Amino acid sequence: MFSVKTIPSTTSVLSTYTTFTATTMLIRGVISEVKAITSQLIPTRLQAFLLSKLGGLYSNRSSQMTLLIDEYNGYSINELYEASEIYLQTKITPSMERLKVSKAPRDNKVTVTIEKGEEVIDVFEGIQLKWEVTCVETNENHQGKNEKRVIELSFHNRFMEKVIGSYLEYVMEISKAIQEKNQVVKLSSLGDMGGGGMDGSWGSTNLDHPATFDKLAMDPALKKELIDDLDRFVRRRNFYKKVGKAWKRGYLLYGPPGTGKSSLVAAMANYLKFNVYDLELSSIYNNSDLRRLLVSTRNRSIVVIEDIDCSIELQDRQAGGYEEGNRQLTLSGLLNFIDGLWSSCGDERIIVFTTNHKDKLDPALLRPGRMDMHIHMSYCTPSGFRVLASNYLDITSHDLFHEIDQLLMEVEATPAEIAEELMRSEDADIALEGLIKFLQNKKLGSGKLDSIGEEAGLKEENESNE
Numbered sequence: 001m002f003s004v005k006t007i008p009s010t011t012s013v014l015s016t017y018t019t020f021t022a023t024t025m026l027i028r029g030v031i032s033e034v035k036a037i038t039s040q041l042i043p044t045r046l047q048a049f050l051l052s053k054l055g056g057l058y059s060n061r062s063s064q065m066t067l068l069i070d071e072y073n074g075y076s077i078n079e080l081y082e083a084s085e086i087y088l089q090t091k092i093t094p095s096m097e098r099l100k101v102s103k104a105p106r107d108n109k110v111t112v113t114i115e116k117g118e119e120v121i122d123v124f125e126g127i128q129l130k131w132e133v134t135c136v137e138t139n140e141n142h143q144g145k146n147e148k149r150v151i152e153l154s155f156h157n158r159f160m161e162k163v164i165g166s167y168l169e170y171v172m173e174i175s176k177a178i179q180e181k182n183q184v185v186k187l188s189s190l191g192d193m194g195g196g197g198m199d200g201s202w203g204s205t206n207l208d209h210p211a212t213f214d215k216l217a218m219d220p221a222l223k224k225e226l227i228d229d230l231d232r233f234v235r236r237r238n239f240y241k242k243v244g245k246a247w248k249r250g251y252l253l254y255g256p257p258g259t260g261k262s263s264l265v266a267a268m269a270n271y272l273k274f275n276v277y278d279l280e281l282s283s284i285y286n287n288s289d290l291r292r293l294l295v296s297t298r299n300r301s302i303v304v305i306e307d308i309d310c311s312i313e314l315q316d317r318q319a320g321g322y323e324e325g326n327r328q329l330t331l332s333g334l335l336n337f338i339d340g341l342w343s344s345c346g347d348e349r350i351i352v353f354t355t356n357h358k359d360k361l362d363p364a365l366l367r368p369g370r371m372d373m374h375i376h377m378s379y380c381t382p383s384g385f386r387v388l389a390s391n392y393l394d395i396t397s398h399d400l401f402h403e404i405d406q407l408l409m410e411v412e413a414t415p416a417e418i419a420e421e422l423m424r425s426e427d428a429d430i431a432l433e434g435l436i437k438f439l440q441n442k443k444l445g446s447g448k449l450d451s452i453g454e455e456a457g458l459k460e461e462n463e464s465n466e
């Protein structure tokens with residue numbers, strides 16, 4: 001029997017195991033071959049010497065098995081790495097010499113993680129395991145660095161199956177529970193955002209957006225429909241499996257600027273606790289970049305493409321510069337990834353497109369089944385105004401509400417505009433009067449009014465003109 005210590009370069013647990021078995025068999029094969037050859041050609045003493053050397057290469061090694069857990073798995077994040085990192089946070093002891101501490105804007109506490117070079121000893125069902133955080137140099141560029149972190153897990157090789165079958169599962173479970181407890185929704189964008197890569201990889205930060213469905217001024221029935229739709233979506237894992245559909249959902253948000261499309265995306269993310277990937281198409285040059293980025297997004301996430309009409313237009317203009325067929329980002333490329341490749345390589349994915357001009361969109365995007373729900377975000381209604389008044393002024397009724405309701409039915413004002421007016425004063429009377437003035441001005445189309453009296457007069461005049 002020869003024992004080997006394999007250092008598989010792959011990070012997948014299953015393929016690690018396969019490599020292990022294959023390598024053992026290969027070495028056994030080589031040794032028996034050498035035995036066969038040496039017995040024919042080489043004197044017996046030399047034979048013994050050679051075999052002892054060759055055998056020693058392996059048999060003198062310890063029976064220790066080391067699994068390497070890479071930070072990246074090709075272009076995508078290695079979930080096992082993340083899980084291990086989080087799990088190791090629970091194993092920190094005062095005897096460690098170096099630890100890493102950090103705090104992200106929306107986190108309510110500091111995070112302590114193990115720094116490279118530190119070791120952690122763990123015991124699981126009687127098995128002793130050693131964790132070690134290391135750093136290796138690499139030719140690939142990850143987030144602007146030429147090194148990547150690797151976590152090593154060592155144990156006696158006879159526990160291989162148990163470690164892979166139960167221990168790593170256990171590590172994943174513990175880390176998931178910790179993540180759920182400290183859940184902070186992340187926003188990932190292209191380019192440099194702290195941890196972000198200038199190399200065109202995702203950089204992420206905590207999504208520091210307070211938007212929630214409660215605070216959103218939108219048609220109450222539509223809001224309810226959307227929340228129900230999201231609830232149904234996350235509940236239906238088995239349904240999607242059963243009908244053989246990828247577990248994803250697409251939403252198209254359309255409406256004028258300032259009606260809350262971006263806020264709605266944040267509200268969805270905060271509601272579901274899904275991370276958001278802000279995919280800016282103008283910084284992507286071709287379909288393969290797009291593919292790489294989409295493949296490296298995680299499960300339980302929302303990919304947002306804002307202003308889809310402009311993004312595609314921009315790409316078309318650039319297209320002139322990129323003549324070679326595949327060096328180009330195309331709408332059909334985008335749709336292919338959304339329908340095909342990307343959607344089948346992950347779970348619980350939501351994609352959101354926003355646009356100010358639904359009519360300008362390529363009909364391919366609007367085809368039934370492509371975006372599951374089209375959501376119209378529109379000008380502020382009286383019921384929307386109630387939500388804003390309660391958000392900004394903490395009031396649920398006021399004498400001036402009736403007049404404002406009337407104006408809102410005649411004037412197109414976005415929730416963003418109303419919100420801006422309501423923020424002008426903490427005094428509800430002043431703020432609401434200011435809002436009335438603003439709406440009346442808008443109704444007139446122009447002109448500045450000085451006093452409420454004049455406004456009332458102008459309003460009547462205006463009405464009689466109509």
Ligand SMILES: Nc1ncnc2c1ncn2[C@@H]1O[C@H](COP(=O)(O)OP(=O)(O)OP(=O)(O)O)[C@@H](O)[C@H]1O
Pocket residue numbers: 215216217218255256257258259260261262263264356377414415416417419
């Ligand atoms: N429906 C809304 N409910 C509550 N607040 C809103 C709403 N719409 C806009 N606001 C306020 O206006 C600001 C701008 O809105 P937001 O960025 O969500 O609009 P948008 O529709 O995405 O605009 P654009 O088309 O320009 O991207 C928000 O931060 C929020 O304070």
Ligand SMILES: [Mg+2]
Pocket residue numbers: 261262263306354
């Ligand atoms: Mg927006």
